[in-house]
Amino acid sequence: MLELEQESGRTAHSRRGLLLRTIHIAGELLLTVGVIVLLFVAWQLWWTNVASDARQREAVHDYARGIGTAAPAAPPLPSAVAPEPAVAPEPAEGATIGILYVPRFGADYTRPIVQGTTPAVLDTLGIGHYQGTAMPGAVGNFAVAGHRQTHGAVLDHIDALVPGDRIYVQTREGYYVYVFRNSQTVLPSRTDVLLPVPMRPGAAPTESYLTMTTCNPRFGSEERFVAYALLERWQSLSAGPPAEISRAARAAGEG
Template sequence: MPEHAGPARSVVRTVVQVAGELLVTAGLVLLLFVVWELWWTNIDADNAQQRAVATFVRDASGPVAPVAAPGPASGDHGAPVVAAEVNTPGTVLGVVYIPRFGKDYNRPLVDGTAPEQLNTLGLGRYESSAMPGAVGNFAIAGHRQTHGAVLDAIHTLVPGDRIYVQTRAGYYTYVFRNNEIVLPTQTDVLLPVPTRPGARPTERFLTMTSCNPRFGSAERIIAYSVMEAWRPASAGPPAAIASLVAATRAKGR
């Protein structure tokens, strides 16, 4: 056997050992990144979102129990007041309640859909879209599996589900109609009448957008709703979310 065979084997063994250790280290780093992305970002964002919700509800005016409208039509509060525009990304505009996602589900609604907004506060309004209560398309976006996973259950909505939006003006109730899967390039879902270029809106739409599938981003899932009712802040929240609004205000004190 050549005299250099022993040292050569030693070098190969060392290279293999180092390569193996590097692969193990890379695997651990990747695992830690996945844990951080799918677990820690949700905890961190959820804490920030609940603080924002509690602060907004605490500072909002009006009772936390429903108050009937005056007159014979006790459910008629007149034409909806359109929420005031702020045009300042990151500003909390209101709170979104979706009972289908859980009896305690409430998330802040902020202006803007950049990572700075969605990664921290969850649900962001497309700045080119309408405000809550306006005729046209009020469109919002949110993550499914990270940073609070605010729209993780978007695929579970069924026709007739209610989505409640609270602003300083009052409460808007939207009724879910249908969803569809589109490519990320299909931005016509954000038009005043979704997917209908040039059409003049006559209804008040809510369009929610998120990534699809749940652990990917090759597509977008779009959930369409239309406004059913409105209550001014002075009338209190709809009965379906009154207990949650009351509990949330108590947390903010």
């Protein structure tokens, strides 16, 4: 009888030991997983921004320097006979279309605008142009997309735009000045915001729109935040940059 009790005690002790070891191992695994998750979050919110910022600055400087070495445009005509905005053809995937300046996002804010909205573009090069939408200055909808919190956070402060804010696009043809009008949040399925006249299927455009899209909320992707602007004017490169972005444009070319 005593031997049975001793054997039972040893079995219970062994089971308790096994349980404690299992709990210890599970705790270590959970701690490891927690560290991995924290490292992943840090990578997403910090390192991708650092790496993308460097690539985007380089792309802006390369493009601006390329424009600087190009043949100068014809002198601007008097405003009374100013031509229609020059419009370039849509380029191949991955080609740089121009530079985006948004003073509301910071006096030195500059980002490259690149053809396409694939991860290869948005995760490294900043602002992506939706293929098939209008080009800068054209009648219709010049629609672009960008990340809000990662990979450069190019549109992080899109909700800070105020009606009347200027948004500038520089290309090899000139500077296009858009005026922010309004914004809205929609579901990701609302692709009608990319139509020639946003949200009006079948309507023929008579104005030049700029539509910027990004994820909403800032740390999620359940919705899309959409900002709309209208073309106010344009000027050739030979006229120099608009005063509001002259310092940023000069810095872009000197980088």
